[in-house]
Amino acid sequence: MAINNSLLEKLEAIRLRFEEIGQQITDPEVIANTKKYIKLNKEYRDLEDLVNVSKEYKNLITNIQSTKTLLKDESDEEMREMARAELDEMEEKLPAMEEDIKILLLPSDPQDGKNAVVEIRSGTGGDEASIFAGDLFRMYTKFCERKGWKVEVTHVSEGTAGGYKEVVFNVTGNGVYGVLKYESGVHRVQRVPQTETQGRVHTSAASVAVLPEAEEFDVVVRTEDIRKDTYCSSGPGGQSVNTTYSAIRLTHIPTGIVVTCQDQKSQLKNLDKAMIELRTRIYNLEYQKYLDEISSKRKTMVSTGDRSAKIRTYNYPQGRVTDHRINYTIYNLPAVIDGDIQGLIDRLQMEENAERLRESEM
Numbered sequence: 001m002a003i004n005n006s007l008l009e010k011l012e013a014i015r016l017r018f019e020e021i022g023q024q025i026t027d028p029e030v031i032a033n034t035k036k037y038i039k040l041n042k043e044y045r046d047l048e049d050l051v052n053v054s055k056e057y058k059n060l061i062t063n064i065q066s067t068k069t070l071l072k073d074e075s076d077e078e079m080r081e082m083a084r085a086e087l088d089e090m091e092e093k094l095p096a097m098e099e100d101i102k103i104l105l106l107p108s109d110p111q112d113g114k115n116a117v118v119e120i121r122s123g124t125g126g127d128e129a130s131i132f133a134g135d136l137f138r139m140y141t142k143f144c145e146r147k148g149w150k151v152e153v154t155h156v157s158e159g160t161a162g163g164y165k166e167v168v169f170n171v172t173g174n175g176v177y178g179v180l181k182y183e184s185g186v187h188r189v190q191r192v193p194q195t196e197t198q199g200r201v202h203t204s205a206a207s208v209a210v211l212p213e214a215e216e217f218d219v220v221v222r223t224e225d226i227r228k229d230t231y232c233s234s235g236p237g238g239q240s241v242n243t244t245y246s247a248i249r250l251t252h253i254p255t256g257i258v259v260t261c262q263d264q265k266s267q268l269k270n271l272d273k274a275m276i277e278l279r280t281r282i283y284n285l286e287y288q289k290y291l292d293e294i295s296s297k298r299k300t301m302v303s304t305g306d307r308s309a310k311i312r313t314y315n316y317p318q319g320r321v322t323d324h325r326i327n328y329t330i331y332n333l334p335a336v337i338d339g340d341i342q343g344l345i346d347r348l349q350m351e352e353n354a355e356r357l358r359e360s361e362m
Helices: 005-024 028-032 034-073 077-105 126-147 176-183 239-243 267-295 299-305 333-337 342-361
Strands: 116-122 150-158 164-172 185-191 202-212 226-231 247-252 257-261 310-315 320-323 328-330
Touching: 005 034, 005 077, 028 034, 034 077, 077 342, 116 126, 116 176, 116 267, 126 150, 126 164, 126 176, 126 185, 126 202, 126 333, 150 257, 150 267, 164 176, 164 267, 176 202, 176 342, 202 267, 226 267, 247 267, 257 267, 310 333, 320 333, 320 342, 328 342
Parallel strands: 185 310
Antiparallel strands: 116 164, 116 202, 150 164, 185 202, 226 247, 247 257, 310 320, 320 328
16 A cells, blocks of 8 residues: 655644744743734644644554565464454555545634634514524523533523524634534424414524634724613613613624623623624624635535525424435434534534545645
8 A cells, every 4th residue: 555655744744833833832922922822822732633643644654564564574374464464454544544634634714713603593483483593592502511612692682472583692612613603594493383273384494693703813993983882781680680771782883783782780791792792793794705705615614605595404293304505314303402413513524524625636
């Protein structure tokens, strides 16, 4: 089996870069430059997995070569038999490891490691759509709990029969956006609504938008470009929430973007959360151009490039969930609605990686 020398050369260049960054992030001058330090630290973490896999890969190649040498020199038939079995096993492993490395070598979206701002809005279907938006919110909340991610609600508009007309929340953790970005798009539900007396199945919808949270140095928002309004919060939260001017509305005058936050009793805390969301929305005006470009090439990213695209159907009578981007159906709807969506995301990531590999080899 031929050794892939071009792959080994790439891996050696990455190992040298990894060691160089390792030295830089201990330099007091770099540590003092917060922006540079954060950027280098992220690059170091991103390269770490690749460096570890490349060590395994190089060890495997060394072992293959030494086993071939042993087969040439060894005269004992029993030893030769054992060596042949070992060699077959190792040579079988090699192509799969090379595929994994090629995927790791693909340039990642720099947004993938970021936190996310998620919006869920009820669509067609009246009260049932609001109830479904509530189901989706609980699904994501439970999924985030399993991942050890923190969920903070910033804005809620409740439906008249339960659920939400709109709910906006921040998710913080490790690599949040890179996972949740596949959820952007229109989600449909097919079931008999609680209000339906004839037992007929209705179709309702809710839209999900996942935005990578902008960090302070990603976008500069000038104070003079923001109009700030305060008002009394509405909804649950007790007397103090409803009688103090703790809710915040920020309007970004150049773009017309408006964000509100009334989740906290403290006006300062609401202002902090509203600023995160405002920066994110301004940043995403530019980021959307990139999404539009890649969505035209990849079916897995139809979701984020075109948020009006129907991406998934939850069919209750048949207990099935279908992801339309990759034409993938599973029959465990109760588990999915209970937050078990990692399997769906894994399939989407696999399909996207396959598409990106094809692109890189063209």
